[in-house]
Amino acid sequence: MKNVLLIGVGLIGGSIALTIKNEHEAVIAGYDVQAANCETAVKLGVIDRVSYDLQRDAANADLIIIATPVEATLNIMDQLSSIKPAIKALVMDVGSTKNTIMKKAETLAENGIVFIGGHPMAGSHKTGVESARPHLLENAFYILTPSSITSAAKIEEAKDWLKGTHAKFIVAEPDEHDFLTGIVSHFPHLIASSLVRLAQKHASDNPLVQQLAAGGFRDITRIASSSPKMWSDIVSQNKEHLLSLLNEWKEEMDQVISFVENGDQNQLFDYFNGAKLFRDGLPIRSKGAIQPFSDLYVDILDTAGALSKVTTLLAESQISIINITILEVREGLNGVLRLSFQNDTDRDNAQQLLHQENYLTHITE
Ligand SMILES: NC(=O)C1=CN([C@@H]2O[C@H](COP(=O)(O)OP(=O)(O)OC[C@H]3O[C@@H](n4cnc5c(N)ncnc54)[C@H](O)[C@@H]3O)[C@@H](O)[C@H]2O)C=CC1
Ligand SMILES: O=C(O)C(=O)Cc1ccc(O)cc1
Structure with a gap:
């Protein structure tokens, strides 16, 4: 059993944790400035336990993923490089920038820590572990930026850890x-x-x-x-x-x-037409990736058949649900379903239909 430490238990970190659980025998500990995020993640089954001791869990980890906003990533990298003896884990991040982070990675390299920068080119305008999905990064480009001490074998190890994302890996220079x-x-x-x-x-x-x-x-x-x-x-x-x-x-x-x-x-036509031709020629991503998801939260009673009543109702109106998650994180309620739809129109139609049947629904942004 391998040990994974996830630092920053939000949308991207949570989504990657779900894919690691699908593909590897690993215990995932989560560390977050807001410990409540880790507790939610444990309840949702995204991580196995909360880390209350970053230093100890980092020292024991085989893989560390930093999934915080990029300025915090630099601080965490400083903290990791000060741990003695040097941590043995492969360290990766998921930040949207790479130049500054890879400069900092060189200080980790000086301490013998292997760091591979990573940036999954997909996600959502939503934040937080509640929005994490195992399919979020499917078919997306995932850019890897190795540091000076990264061997080809370590890059393969990184890809193996991340294989459950079903993303397409590319290796690039940080400035590029x-x-x-x-x-x-x-x-x-x-x-x-x-x-x-x-x-x-x-x-x-x-x-x-x-x-x-x-x-x-x-x-x-x-x-x-x-x-x-x-x-x-x-x-x-x-x-x-x-x-x-x-x-x-x-x-x-x-x-x-x-x-x-x-x-x-003529000038205006050419301007718009040039833009249209270039945009029309852009590749269309097949599935997953940068598609935003439209979620609807539905309060349900904890009774037999409650879930199938909701799904049948929507199926009868030809509204397709792309994902269902049962959440039990709201106090005083029996249960909450999170239904994910392909787009806002399907979500709004579902909400209208469920209201007519006296369900309490919420759209959380
Ligand atoms: N949102 C997106 O679509 C994408 C985001 N990214 C990158 O992924 C990273 C994370 O973004 P999201 O998951 O979207 O954000 P998020 O807000 O959902 O998650 C970030 C988590 O980091 C925690 N955090 C903040 N500072 C921390 C610290 N010092 N120590 C420990 N935990 C800390 C927050 O409490 C939060 O739970 C960012 O660097 C972002 O640039 C990359 C690709 C796509
Ligand atoms: O919501 C969207 O469409 C995004 O583009 C999400 C996103 C945000 C930051 C990234 O570095 C990569 C992808």
């Missing part, structure tokens, strides 16, 4: 990683938040802004609902690439301003 993720993930996040801030400014003068922003606007700005802590850490660690992209974007916007000022239909 930060440049690429800057373009496809970090910069779009800044823009999504800026679109929301713009709408917010106008919403105070005109309440219709908020109502009309419920459609397409909501879709293209979904990622602005992600964790502000996680994203402020990412932006400060990928500052150089993001500043360069922001300046490029300013030039892009100046060009758009001139197209709009000139009112030249």
